[in-house]
Amino acid sequence: MLKIAKERLNELYAKIAESMGLFIPIKKAGEVNYHVWGEGKEVSLETLKTVKSPKNAFFPASENLMKFKTEGKNLEIIDVRWDKSEKPFVIFGVKACDYKAIEVLDKVFLADPVDTYYQSRREAFTIVTLACSKPEESCFCNAFGVDATAPKGDVTTWLDEKYLYWQPNTEKGEALTQIVADMAEQGGEAEVAAQQAATQAIMEKLPFASLDLSRFQPENLNELFDDPAWEEMSEACLGCGTCTFVCPTCQCFDIRDFKTHEGVIRYRCWDSCMYSDFTLMAHGNSRTTQMQRFRQRFMHKLVYYPSQNDGLYSCVGCGRCVNKCPQRLNIVKVIKTLGGKDND
Amino acid sequence: MIEETLIPKVGVITDVRKDTPDVKTFRVVGTDGKKLFKHMPGQCAMVSVPGVGECMFSITSSPTNEEYMEFSIKKCGCVTEVIHSLEVGQHITVRGPYGKNFPVEEDFKGKDLLFIAGGIGLAPLRSVINYVRHYRSNYGKVVIVYGARSKDDLVDIEEIQTEWMNEPNMDVYLTIDRPQEGWDGHVGFVPAYVKELGLDPNMTAVLCGPPIMIKFTLAGLLELGFDKSRVYTTLELRMKCGVGKCGRCNVGDKFVCKDGPVFRMTELDELPDEY
Ligand SMILES: Cc1cc2nc3c(=O)[nH]c(=O)nc-3n(C[C@H](O)[C@H](O)[C@H](O)COP(=O)(O)OP(=O)(O)OC[C@H]3O[C@@H](n4cnc5c(N)ncnc54)[C@H](O)[C@@H]3O)c2cc1C
Ligand code: SF4
Ligand code: SF4
Ligand code: FES
Numbered sequence: 001m002l003k004i005a006k007e008r009l010n011e012l013y014a015k016i017a018e019s020m021g022l023f024i025p026i027k028k029a030g031e032v033n034y035h036v037w038g039e040g041k042e043v044s045l046e047t048l049k050t051v052k053s054p055k056n057a058f059f060p061a062s063e064n065l066m067k068f069k070t071e072g073k074n075l076e077i078i079d080v081r082w083d084k085s086e087k088p089f090v091i092f093g094v095k096a097c098d099y100k101a102i103e104v105l106d107k108v109f110l111a112d113p114v115d116t117y118y119q120s121r122r123e124a125f126t127i128v129t130l131a132c133s134k135p136e137e138s139c140f141c142n143a144f145g146v147d148a149t150a151p152k153g154d155v156t157t158w159l160d161e162k163y164l165y166w167q168p169n170t171e172k173g174e175a176l177t178q179i180v181a182d183m184a185e186q187g188g189e190a191e192v193a194a195q196q197a198a199t200q201a202i203m204e205k206l207p208f209a210s211l212d213l214s215r216f217q218p219e220n221l222n223e224l225f226d227d228p229a230w231e232e233m234s235e236a237c238l239g240c241g242t243c244t245f246v247c248p249t250c251q252c253f254d255i256r257d258f259k260t261h262e263g264v265i266r267y268r269c270w271d272s273c274m275y276s277d278f279t280l281m282a283h284g285n286s287r288t289t290q291m292q293r294f295r296q297r298f299m300h301k302l303v304y305y306p307s308q309n310d311g312l313y314s315c316v317g318c319g320r321c322v323n324k325c326p327q328r329l330n331i332v333k334v335i336k337t338l339g340g341k342d343n344d
Numbered sequence: 345m346i347e348e349t350l351i352p353k354v355g356v357i358t359d360v361r362k363d364t365p366d367v368k369t370f371r372v373v374g375t376d377g378k379k380l381f382k383h384m385p386g387q388c389a390m391v392s393v394p395g396v397g398e399c400m401f402s403i404t405s406s407p408t409n410e411e412y413m414e415f416s417i418k419k420c421g422c423v424t425e426v427i428h429s430l431e432v433g434q435h436i437t438v439r440g441p442y443g444k445n446f447p448v449e450e451d452f453k454g455k456d457l458l459f460i461a462g463g464i465g466l467a468p469l470r471s472v473i474n475y476v477r478h479y480r481s482n483y484g485k486v487v488i489v490y491g492a493r494s495k496d497d498l499v500d501i502e503e504i505q506t507e508w509m510n511e512p513n514m515d516v517y518l519t520i521d522r523p524q525e526g527w528d529g530h531v532g533f534v535p536a537y538v539k540e541l542g543l544d545p546n547m548t549a550v551l552c553g554p555p556i557m558i559k560f561t562l563a564g565l566l567e568l569g570f571d572k573s574r575v576y577t578t579l580e581l582r583m584k585c586g587v588g589k590c591g592r593c594n595v596g597d598k599f600v601c602k603d604g605p606v607f608r609m610t611e612l613d614e615l616p617d618e619y
Contacts, residue, residue, distance in 0.1 A: 066351055068394035068437075075354050075394065075435035113349040113587055221596060225616040252591035255350070255584045257395050264395040268350075273591060281582045282420040283554070286595075286619050296618075300594065307597035 001192065002177070002184035003163040009045075012164075012180055013037050013092075019179065020126070021089040023057055025050050034091060045093045045159060048136055049320055053248030054098050055105060057091050058121045061245075062269035065117065065255070069263045078263075081117060089121075090176065092128045096151035097141040097318040099129050101248030104305075104314050108251050126172045129153035131192075133160070133199050138319030140208035140332065146316055148203065149196040158192045165192050208317075208332055212340035218307035225299060229337050234294035236327040241272035243321040243330070244297065249314045252278070273297050298334045349587055352392065352437035353380050357430055358412065363499045364492075367464060368428055369404065369416045372438060380438055383407055385448055385472040386578065386606045389440030390586050391415060393430070397423040400583045400601070403441065404467040406474035413438075416467040416499055442586040443605050446472050446550065446576060455548045456484035460561055462534050462553025463492050466499045468578050468605075469552050477511055486511075487543060491519040491534035491557075495527045517541060535560035538568075545569035551577045562609065572609040579604050579612075579619050595619045 004012055016022050022037040025044050032047040034054055052061075067078040094102075102122075109118035129151035132139075141148055150156065154173035158165040165188035168177045177184075203209060215224070244250040254271040257264050271278060273296045279286045287293050305314035315331055322330040336343040359371035372391075374380045383389070383403050392398035405414035419428045430436065446452065457476060461469045469488075476483045488508065492498045498518065509516050519530040519537045530537060534557050545568050551558050558577055565575060581593040581600045588602035596615040598604065612619075 070394065070435075073431075073434045075437065077351060077354060077437065079351065081348070108589055111588070115350075115589060116346055116348040117350075218597065222614075222616055225596070225618075251589065253584070253589075255398060255590070257392075257397060259395050266394065268590075271590070271592075273594075278592065279582050281580070282424075283580075286581055292618065296594070300591075304594065304597045 001188045002166040002181075002186060003188040003191075004166060004180065004184045006159070006162055006164060008183050009043075009164060012183055013043070014039065015180055015183065016090055016092075016176070019088075021087055022092060023054075023089065024092040037092075045130060046134070048095060048132060048134070048139070049318060049323065051246065051320075051324075053101060053246065053318070053320065054091055054094050055101060055248050057089070057125060058102065058118055059105060059109070059251070059253075062267055063117060064265050064267045066266050067263055068266070081120065087124070089125045090128060091125055093130045093157075094127055094151070094153060095130060095132055095318075096146050096148045097139075097144075097316040098248050099127065099151045099153050100141070100144070100146045100316040101318070102127070104249045104312065104316065105251060107309050107312070126155070126176050127153040128155045128157060128173075128176070131156065131158045131196070131199070133158070133195055135199065135202055135206060136319065137207055138322040139203075139206060139317065140211055140319060141317035142203055142209065143211040143213060143335075144313050144315060144317045149199045158188075158195055160191060160195055163188060163191070210342070211332065211335050212342035213302070213313070213335060214340035214342070216302040216306065216313070216335075216339060218303065221299075221303050221307065224303055224338060225295070227338055230291050230295045233329070233334060233337060234291040237274070237290050237294045237329055238327060239274050239276060239290050239293065240326065241274045242324050242326065244272040244274055245270060246320040246324050248318055248320070249301070249316060273300070294329075298331060301331065302334070302339075349439065350585065352390065352439035355380055355391075355413075355436050355438040357432055357434045357436060360430070360432060363416060363501075364497045366419045367416055367497075367499050368419075369414055369500070370427070370430070371405075371412050371414050372436070373412045375435070379410055379412055381441060383413075383441035384445030385475045386446040386468055387441035387443050388586070388601075388605060389413070389415070389438050389442065390583075391417075391427070392437045393423065393426050394437060396426045398437075398584075399423045399427075400442070400586065402468035402471065402578075402605075404470045406471050406478060408475055408478040416464065416470070418464045440586065442601055444603065446606050448472060448475055451574075452476070452548060453482055454484065456544065456546065457486050458543060458547040458549040459486070459488045459490075460534060460538060460549065460551045460553070461488075461490045462557040463497065464499060465551075465553030465557070466490060467552075469550060470500060470503075472550065473508065477508075477514075480511075480513075484513075485547075486514040487547065488514070488516045489519070489534060489538055489541065490516070491521070491537065493521050494524050495520050495529075533557075533560075535564045539564045543568060545571070547574075549575045551575065572613070575609040576606060577609065577612070578606050581619060
């Protein structure tokens with residue numbers, strides 16, 4: 001393990017940014033989100049929940065897929081995918097839940113047929129995770145088997161008052177370590193272990209520390225779907241889609257065309273199963289009520305996705321939907337109502 | 345660059361046939377004049393007019409046709425309206441094939457087959473029926489029941505009358521919803537007709553059409569003693585990606601684009617009722 005003095009962090013960012021694009025939590029207009037680092041930017045590594053999750057880096061809110069040139073009846077398709085050899089990127093400070101969320105998205109976008117837009121970003125990025133030391137009340141990653149004190153990633157880091165501790169895990173991580181090596185010194189195992197123990201102690205006392213997920217099993221799919229509790233749980237839902245846009249695992253997208261003076265651009269953008277036109281067709285709609293749409297979002301996270309992916313849930317307990325829903329609805333309430341007997 | 349499923353191929357329309365007042369059939373090949381890609385009966389493709397949008401359609405031509413592909417398209421909204429205005433020579437885009445096909449090489453082999461279609465529901469069935477005709481000796485008796493609102497709404501009536509009706513060991517029954525001048529065939533809805541025909545319940549059945557027709561026809565078949573595990577249908581949900589990623593066509597733990605659109609009735613019974 002290596003350690004880098006906290007005062008030298010800015011120097012570290014500058015060094016990385018010399019040869020790579022560096023995305024890091026930066027405070028802008030009162031909100032912390034992943035932005036490209038530059039001298040003078042207000043980095044906020046400690047912020048647990050950036051408003052938008054790091055999924056933006058790999059699956060941006062909107063991205064161009066291709067262009068079309070038309071001439072009379074003729075049509076030409078122009079590939080606009082970026083060449084990943086152009087520039088490598090680093091995303092720095094990814095929390096354990098958000099890293100787990102990338103694994104959840106990988107199972108969707110890297111499954112056959114591979115989504116090459118996602119894949120090229122995924123390959124171009126080196127992911128540096130940061131262990132949490134001050135989990136908040138809305139965190140419940142442990143319910144989904146995430147260890148907030150030992151995130152994975154290409155490099156895992158821990159931060160305390162004095163140092164950033166640095167542990168490369170992969171080849172990409174080793175390569176990044178080479179770049180920052182002359183700023184680092186050996187050591188930090190004891191400090192990291194102490195911080196991990198302290199964080200674990202906090203985790204155990206968090207209000208959602210012991211959620212019971214036992215009923216969310218594929219064999220209960222229809223029983224859960226038909227549960228009368230959905231009506232009441234979803235009553236206040238506005239269908240605003242906030243929960244889906246802040247969620248690091250939400251994957252739904254739309255594909256649309258857009259006419260410009262240089263031809264047509266086909267792009268994709270995030271969409272939300274909470275919207276009434278999501279499933280609208282010429283001859284009808286398979287989900288006509290907000291209850292059905294609300295149920296879809298949570299059934300997908302807790303039952304459908306796990307049923308397709310060997311039991312892996314597609315919620316990582318980041319708590320963003322807990323903090324952001326204007327109606328105070330969230331997945332914790334759903335888990336407590338339907339999850340199992342041990343939810344009181 | 346590596347292949348990307350969302351990036352389509354350019355296709356050229358080489359023929360447009362007006363089937364009914366609101367259905368046209370488009371013949372499409374690649375810019376090199378060859379068939380764009382191989383497929384199996386029941387599979388679909390995303391067709392688009394850039395600048396307007398992309399829609400999913402069944403590939404209605406048979407895989408055994410190695411020259412071109414055909415799509416029978418009903419005019420019902422923004423994209424299909426523009427498609428209907430296209431002429432021969434126009435470039436469009438096509439990507440696919442998507443979805444699971446009918447088990448023509450597995451469960452259907454050696455069986456007596458019953459095809460029941462309503463309206464544009466003939467599109468996916470035409471592909472299977474012509475496949476079965478091509479490999480005729482691999483299958484038993486074939487019965488086709490096809491209904492539409494009026495005689496003018498029967499898609500591909502020419503092929504049905506000149507080819508299907510003359511095929512050995514293949515019975516074709518047509519029906520229209522209401523009596524009409526110049527029609528001396530059967531009048532009445534498909535589900536009732538199916539019951540009247542007193543079909544052999546040991547046949548393997550395939551139903552395609554509007555949800556309401558499927559629901560009542562299935563009930564009728566079950567009364568006749570058909571076994572749900574030998575009844576197939578296709579689902580139609582809104583689709584965008586076609587490959588199980590955009591989330592749009594999700595029902596329970598299935599994506600209709602990838603795990604369907606062909607389903608066995610017993611599989612549908614296991615899905616939540618949301619399609
Ligand atoms: C698996 C599958 C096979 C199909 N096969 C055929 C076929 O062979 N022939 C045929 O005529 N139609 C078929 N359809 C239906 C066809 O896709 C829709 O009629 C078409 O998308 C309507 O688009 P629109 O833009 O004209 O209508 P609008 O109502 O203006 O459509 C707006 C949007 O809704 C979507 N949409 C609307 N209706 C449907 C629908 N029924 N299904 C899916 N998406 C819809 C479109 O993608 C479009 O983006 C099939 C649909 C599916 C899912
Ligand atoms: S659950 Fe809350 S955040 Fe999500 S759509 Fe409903 S009101 Fe909006
Ligand atoms: S459902 Fe809520 S808590 Fe779970 S990953 Fe999404 S935003 Fe986070
Ligand atoms: S169409 Fe995108 S998941 Fe089926």
